[in-house]
Every structure is written in structure tokens, then in C-alpha cells.
Amino acid sequence: MAARLQRMSRLMLKTLREDPADAETLSHRLLVRAGYVRRTAAGIWTWLPLGKQVLENVTRIVREEMDAAGAQEVLLPALLPREPYETTGRWTEYGELLFRLTDRKGADYLLGPTHEEIFTQVVKDQCTSYKDLPVMLYQIQTKYRDEARPRSGVLRGREFLMKDSYSFDTSDEELAESYRLHREAYVRIFTRLGLDHRIVSAVSGAMGGSASEEFLAPAAAGEDTFADCPSCGYAANTEAVTFPLKPAGNPLGHPPLQELDTPGTPTIETLAEHLGVPASATLKNLLVKVDGEITAVGVPGDREVDLGKLAEHLAPATVELVTAEDFTGRPALVRGYVGPQGLAGIALRYLADPRVAPGTSWITGANKPDTHARNVVCGRDFEVDEYLDVATVEPGDPCPSCGAGLRLDRAIEIGHIFQLGRKYADAFGLDVLGRDGKPVRVTMGSYGIGVSRAVAALAEQTADDKGLCWPDEVAPADVHLVAAGRGAQTELALELADRLAAAGVRVLVDDRTGVSPGVKFTDAELIGVPRILVVGRGAAQGLVELRDRRTGEREEVPVEAAVERLAG
Amino acid sequence: MAARLQRMSRLMLKTLREDPADAETLSHRLLVRAGYVRRTAAGIWTWLPLGKQVLENVTRIVREEMDAAGAQEVLLPALLPREPYETTGRWTEYGELLFRLTDRKGADYLLGPTHEEIFTQVVKDQCTSYKDLPVMLYQIQTKYRDEARPRSGVLRGREFLMKDSYSFDTSDEELAESYRLHREAYVRIFTRLGLDHRIVSAVSGAMGGSASEEFLAPAAAGEDTFADCPSCGYAANTEAVTFPLKPAGNPLGHPPLQELDTPGTPTIETLAEHLGVPASATLKNLLVKVDGEITAVGVPGDREVDLGKLAEHLAPATVELVTAEDFTGRPALVRGYVGPQGLAGIALRYLADPRVAPGTSWITGANKPDTHARNVVCGRDFEVDEYLDVATVEPGDPCPSCGAGLRLDRAIEIGHIFQLGRKYADAFGLDVLGRDGKPVRVTMGSYGIGVSRAVAALAEQTADDKGLCWPDEVAPADVHLVAAGRGAQTELALELADRLAAAGVRVLVDDRTGVSPGVKFTDAELIGVPRILVVGRGAAQGLVELRDRRTGEREEVPVEAAVERLAG
Known part of the structure; x- marks a missing residue:
């Protein structure tokens, strides 16, 4: 099937040579400079064409793996009535983090920061018997949180895209199974995305280590710190590290x-x-x-x-x-x-x-x-x-599991899986008819992936000093074709672009006129498509240059060999 | 490529025999009864699994045709700062239709009802020369309008999915071309969706008939009325019908x-x-x-x-x-x-x-x-x-074009294309450098399709007294496979489902136990997948029944012939 072919002469894209003044992190700087995103307000972002494509690629991978795990996709509103959040107390508990508003009739609404309440109501309405469970539901949907200090670009926005899912089971064992299915799906998702990630315990040991885990992407820009033990493999968010109470004698x-x-x-x-x-x-x-x-x-x-x-x-x-x-x-x-x-x-x-x-x-x-x-x-x-475990954790603190010295690292939270239990089911009286004909209280899990944040985390982990450097499946194109010169070189580049696209290779071709080869190369490195194919002086002899964006390796190859290799 | 196979024994779906009490229109009644959507608050809807699939199918068609027309996809936020809407006066003009809110710092925001302001700002930032134009941008994104009387289900919601696009050109001729590209893309979209539609003039003749047109889907539940002339083909929203001023003598x-x-x-x-x-x-x-x-x-x-x-x-x-x-x-x-x-x-x-x-x-x-x-x-x-043309139009009124008697019909507005001109470019000072080195004021077009509304419009146009009846490309499955009996019949149904899905046919298989064949048939008709394949008593003789949901035609065919026909 033919793949997307984008001509830079027509693409709305303006790259910047300078870092934006307010950018604190690598991903923020590069995503703005490479024309992927643009700030609309504090913590509120516009995804420009290349950015939207990367976001869509991440979304597709998340969707495919959630479907494969047996979860069913739904779409809930972002504008939510106050009442269910009043029922659980979160209308108040969220404090200033919640965007609240009033409609023309004076009724209170909020912009959903997460949807446990509404999913519980949906399942209460749709599922009445144990036969209707287990059920796992997910959505890829826009969330809102009025962060006190929105920063780091799309890494921590006030409006952001999230995949949230919820499992509904009639027993703790079934919940554990739904949790396991999500855990495995998340590993597949982050692996396909090309995100280096660690799974760490996210709650104190007292609550049971498996009840909540975080998926962390190690990165200097991360706002989370996690501890891991080089000796026994223990890993936990520093917020979740607990030290045992050891009485010290009489x-x-x-x-x-x-x-x-x-x-x-x-x-x-x-x-x-x-x-x-x-x-x-x-x-x-x-x-x-x-x-x-x-x-x-x-x-x-x-x-x-x-x-x-x-x-x-x-x-x-x-x-x-x-x-x-x-x-x-x-x-x-x-x-x-x-x-x-x-x-x-x-x-x-x-x-x-x-x-x-x-x-x-x-x-x-x-x-x-x-x-x-x-x-x-x-x-x-x-x-x-x-x-209470409320003291700061320091590198070298004894591992709670084996006593060896802990390491501390910064990371970005990209996923969170959580066995909620019956808190929400209790609040809404979510029961189904059990096998014995008696009502059974449902137990729930809640699972989230920051989809827009994953884009920033990927940028953080993969970029280098030249620019972005996307993993294959996420990149906005498979190959960035640079027509280094005018005339015949541009013609050959466009011809190659057509052939590659027809063969299913996604192509971004730099066919701009009046732009120097140097600027084109700099832009190609900034934009970060994994393979760069240069049609330059060698074209007259039927040679093109194939560059690997990540390693910087360059190789001059005959045109046909290049097509075969890229389309192969 | 293998297609989606859904088993009703696992699908979260509860069909209803009774119409919801508050449902006024056919699509509202049926989309709720067939388990496609569920009300979360007044005018605010949850899309359940089957509904989300239909919505996604419509979205995909819109995206493919917008891409084919050369428009570039972006994604803007829904939460927008007040300032740009203050610049154009719409912060006030929208009145109660606008959802307004305040963040924790007291800054004013709105939930975007449409995005002309922000797109203008984006283009002002990204495009600086005539070489950067023309550009057509689109997004498929959630919109908000605080309707006084939200009703008719997803036909007129307060949160809804819309495809909005905007064109930016340096001359009226180029704008006319961008307009034409959109008009043609819209015809392709609505044709692929299977929506019977009419293109009608949406503004008074004085402003030029081609400056704004609406795409209307004739339906009894429509809130728009359009006039058309059986004699000369004139068609206009009744709001846009203008009668010539003819002085009647001395x-x-x-x-x-x-x-x-x-x-x-x-x-x-x-x-x-x-x-x-x-x-x-x-x-x-x-x-x-x-x-x-x-x-x-x-x-x-x-x-x-x-x-x-x-x-x-x-x-x-x-x-x-x-x-x-x-x-x-x-x-x-x-x-x-x-x-x-x-x-x-x-x-x-x-x-x-x-x-x-x-x-x-x-x-x-x-x-x-x-x-x-x-x-x-x-x-x-x-x-x-x-x-002023502010009188109601009545059937039989003389056609403004030829004088024959006009017909009036109810319709749903599913699309609107509009040559905006320079209003927004003037408000934001959107100029680009022209060919002659002097600044040129940009001229804009604005184009919208109600994506969630299109689902309701399709339901309105295609449903019958038994239930929904989707066109092929929009339906949540290609075939609804009903296992009429237990044991061997269910086994054969599941085997057929696997074979069809492997051949690329999207299958919804009713493998529920403890549900009578009668209920399964009723549900199949309510859900509205175009083809129904029944595995019943004839299965022992290798025969299955193929039903056409629309015509009601039934045919008993050998299993292999059915597979061949469906997968062909």
C-alpha cells in the first residue's frame, strides 16, 4: 500500500536555529525548534503537522496493544458534571488542580483530570451480571489539570492526551489478572515505542508491592526520582521507598x-x-x-x-x-x-x-x-x-529488600497501573449479580499512559546535540530525502520519493528551492527522521548517499541499491 | 490483513427494548437502544464500544479525504486563552454559547467553539512569505458550545467532535481554489459515508452565492429547513433565501x-x-x-x-x-x-x-x-x-432564480464551507511577504464537518423500524454472525468468524449463551450491521442463512459459498 509522501515545499514547517527563551528541557527546546509543537498558552500546546503525526503514531501503537490485550475502546466526554465527583469527594480533594466551570444554567462542571467516576457509572449502567465481567475499557482522550507550574513543554501540560483504562472484576484474583494483562500490554507498548523504561513500585510495601507500579523513562528532565538496587533488582519511586522498623535493643x-x-x-x-x-x-x-x-x-x-x-x-x-x-x-x-x-x-x-x-x-x-x-x-x-516514611531518600541508603546501597535516578513517569479495589464501586454501589444469585461488589483497576508525555519522553531519551532522533515506528517518516541541488537532483529526489512511497515507505522529501544544502542537512538532523537519503552531486553517476541519523554513518550507494534497501 | 473480530459474549453491550424517555429523534432513540452512546449530562455523551467504532470509521474517512485534498492535519487545544477571542470580539459576541472558565491564577479561558483565532495566530507564526502559501490546515477535535436546549442526542451536543479546517491564501482567486478543493473533498466524504446530501447556498445572494454553502442531509429530525426549486435546481437554506425587490409601479x-x-x-x-x-x-x-x-x-x-x-x-x-x-x-x-x-x-x-x-x-x-x-x-x-429578508419562507414561494414554486424540506447541517476573507487576518495583522517584496494581507476560508453529528445524521437517514442500518464503510462490522443454537452451531459460527476475520472481513459474532435466537435476531437488526449470517439448524447440512439488513432478503447458501461471497 502506498505510504505518505510529504514535500517540504508544501509542508507548514518553520524550524528555528535558536532555543525558545522559556524552554527548560531538551525535549521542549527541540520539539519547538523542529516545528513539532507551538505554545498556545501556559501548559497548553498546539501540535503542528510533524508533531501531530508523531502523536498519532504513538496513539496507534497504544490502541493496537490495548485492543490486543482485550480492552474495549470507548470515548468519554472531557466536560463532566460535578455530582459524581462530589460523590467520591474528589470535587473538593483535587483542590486547585481541577478546572471548574459553570454552564448557562448555573450547573457546576469540571474538565476531567481522570475518569474513574464516570467509568464506574457507565459499567453500573451496562453490566448487571457476573457474566458481563471481566471487562476492560479504555479511551485515548484529552485530560485537564491546572498545574501550579506548567513547564517542560508537552512533558507536563495543563491539557494533555492520555490513554486511561479501567478494569472491572468480581474477585481479587480476576483483578490481579486484569492488572497483569495491562502490565504486559504496557511493556509491549513502551518497547514498540522505543522507550527505555523501568517498572517500579509506586506504593509503600505495607499496601502490597504489586498493587501499584509506575513505568518510568529514565531521563535527566524527569520530575520523578526512583531508587534501584544494583544488587537485588529492587526498584521503587523514592516516594514509595519504605524502610523497615528495626527496634535497636532495650x-x-x-x-x-x-x-x-x-x-x-x-x-x-x-x-x-x-x-x-x-x-x-x-x-x-x-x-x-x-x-x-x-x-x-x-x-x-x-x-x-x-x-x-x-x-x-x-x-x-x-x-x-x-x-x-x-x-x-x-x-x-x-x-x-x-x-x-x-x-x-x-x-x-x-x-x-x-x-x-x-x-x-x-x-x-x-x-x-x-x-x-x-x-x-x-x-x-x-x-x-x-x-511514617516521609524522610528524603539518599543515594547509598540501604535497599529495603537486601540492604545493599541504593542508586537514585531521575525519570519521567510514562505509565501507572493501579489496583484500585472497591473504593469507587463502594461510592457508586457498583454490584453485579454473582454466580450464586447474590450481589457481588465489583473491584476495579485503573491504568494510565501519558500519550503526549510519551512523545516528550521519547524526545528526551533519543535526541542528541544535533536534534531529534525518533525510533522507527514513531518517526513522522521512514526516510528524509534531501535534494541537495536544483534541477536534475530535485527531479531525481522527487522521482525516488514517488517510488519509495509507492513501495510503502513514508517519505519526507526536502524539495525546497532557495534553501542551501547546508540548511537542508541541518534541518534533517533537527527533524530526526531515522534515515536520510541525499541526492547530491553523485546523482549524475547514479549514486546517492544514505545516512543513519542516529549513528551518523554515511554510505554512498547506487540509486537502485538505496531503493531496495529502504523499501526492503 | 486480519480484521477485527468481536465476540458479543465479551463485548460491553446492553441493548434496550424500550425507547429512552427523553429521546425526541429516531437517531437518539436508536443509538441509545442499540448501545452506541450513553448520556453523561445534558448534551454530553459517552461513546460506547460500537459507537466509538462508528465514530472512528467516520473520522478515518474524513481524514483520508482531507489528506487527499492536500490539507495538513494539526491538533489545537480545546482550552483557549481569552485574549485572541477578545481581539476579534467573539469573547463577548458568543454570549451564553461560550463556556468560560478561570484558571488558578485568575486568568480567563474558554472552551473552543471554533478555532479561527488560534489558526490565524499559528499561521502568522509559521508562514512569513507567499512561498509558504497556500496552506490548508485541519484538525479533528472536540468542540464546546453551551447550547440553550441541547437535545436530539449526539445530533446537537454541547461537547462534540468536529473536523474544522482553514485555508490561507494571498489572493481571492487562490481562496476560490482552496474553497473548491474543500467543496470537492466534502462531496467525496459524504458520498463515502453514504449520506444523502444537498449543497445549498447559506448566505444571501447579495454577498455572492458561492461565498458560503452548507451541506445538508435531508432528515425529518433536522433543525434546518432548506428550499429547493424543482424547476431550476436552486437550493438554499431558508435562512439564505432572498427575494428580489420588484417596485410595483407608481x-x-x-x-x-x-x-x-x-x-x-x-x-x-x-x-x-x-x-x-x-x-x-x-x-x-x-x-x-x-x-x-x-x-x-x-x-x-x-x-x-x-x-x-x-x-x-x-x-x-x-x-x-x-x-x-x-x-x-x-x-x-x-x-x-x-x-x-x-x-x-x-x-x-x-x-x-x-x-x-x-x-x-x-x-x-x-x-x-x-x-x-x-x-x-x-x-x-x-x-x-x-x-431585509427576514420573513418566513413558505412552500410554493416563487424561486428567486426562476419563479417556480419552491419546495421546503427539513435537513441536518453536516458541513459548512465559507470564504471568510480578511476579517481574521485584519484582526491579527496576518501578512506575508508578497512576490514584489511588499506585505500582502492573507485571505482565509473556514470549513467544518460535524463528525459526531454525521453519525446521528446517518442513523436518521438509514434506520428503519427495526433499528439502525449502517452503510458499509461506517458500520462497526461487515457481517453480524448469529449462532442461533448452542454446541455445534456456536462452534461453527466461531470457526466461520475466524476464517472471515482472517480474510479481512470485520466480524461481530453473537456467541452469547442463554440468549434466545429471537433475541439475537432482534439485536442484530437493532445494531444494524449490513449483512447478517445465521448459523442455525441448516448447519448440520452445511447450510447457513445470509440476510441483507437493509432489504430483509434472506438466502440459504452452503457455508463455503457464504464465506466466498463475504470475503470476495
């Missing part, structure tokens, strides 16, 4: 608590230097307000509290930092010198990192100005109300 | 104006009956407020003023009906007895239908209670400030 076996005069040491750094101890020997206590109530969070002094993790752990409660005013009228709270041994007396909750285990001994604040205490022992001098 | 040749005592005749009906004259001999004068200013509109008494047409003619001015309060303090305006001969004195504008031509004589209000006047002559007793 709390009563330590020397007694001793107060230390430590003038001018309100920070861990000043304290550790003053005492000549490592920061890890000290206990840092951060005060936050959880739903307005002051709460202390303890982590070893060489760590920070990851506020994002903390907020996630405590959601839907709100988490704020305390301000100077919160200390007013609370003489027991001494700023910079808080110690957990003083908190029980004033009824403050104490949350701590698992390293603050029973039997561990710390140097920490003495709840008096300019004073610290040593030999402050967990289980003797203070108690932890709840253990 | 205004001074009539008898003098004479007042008549007509008690209790405030309506045309009562007046005509009282005087024993046809309604067409009377002149009806409607009072409206145009941007708040009272204005009279005169039409022959057997006509109504089409307020939609009037509003369109006077846009962007607002048009409202007068209320009782508007008569307060205006003794010269006597409700029910207004005549144009009294308006000049009180400085009221008088707009009128072309039939109120100079020299015509009328019976109309005398501007006194219970009094009318006869021999009220245009050009002698009153003047018309402006002639």
Missing part, C-alpha cells in the same frame, strides 16, 4: 538523658559542628499543622522531611508549616530547640521516620533556649505515635 | 389612504376576517428593540418575522421583543394597530421584507385603537429604511 540500656548548654545552635549544622558529631546522630523535629493541629515529625538530622510524601500520607488532611505566630502562647514549644521528650506533656502528636526506632538514642532539642539533650532514647524518654 | 397611482373602523381586530386573523380580505393583503408590523432602540419590521400579513434571521442580519446588535412597558409614555405607538405611515413622525426605523416594495398598497394599522387604514402605499404614505 531502651533502658542507655545512659541517662543529659542536657547540654549549646548556645547559638538552632540548626542541625551548627549543633553537629558545635558537638563534633555527625548530623545523623541528631534528631530533627519539624513542626507542622495537620488540619490545623500542631504535630511534630522526627527524622534523623541528616535528612529532610519530604513534605509531598507527608501530605500524601496524611491526605485528605491538609498539611501546613507552622509560622512564628503558632509559637505565641506556647512556652513549651521553643523554636529551634524542640525535643520529642517534651511533647507528651503538651499533648502533641509525634510522627517519626522508622530509623527513630525503639531503643535508638539521639541528640535533640531540650525544649529550652540554647539547650540540647543527649541520650534521648526512643521508648524511654519519648514515644512515637506513628511511624 | 406609488402615486393609488386611491388615497382611508381609515377604517375595525373594533376588536388586534391580530391579522381577526382583521382579515373582519374585512374579508386575504392575510397577504395586510401589512404586519413587529416592534423589536435593536440594541435597546425600538424598531419596526414589516412583512406581509401571511408571514412571520423569523427572529433568528433578523438577529443574524442585525448582528452584532442585540435584538429583543418589546414588552408592554415599552409602550408606556409613547402614545403614538398603539399596540396591535401600528402602521408604518406613523413611524417617520416619531423617528422610528422601519425595516421591511422586499415584498413591501415601492408602489405596493396595504391594509395596516392606523396608529389609533380599533382603527386600521387601507390604501397605505409604500413610497407615498411611508418609506422603508432598509429591506
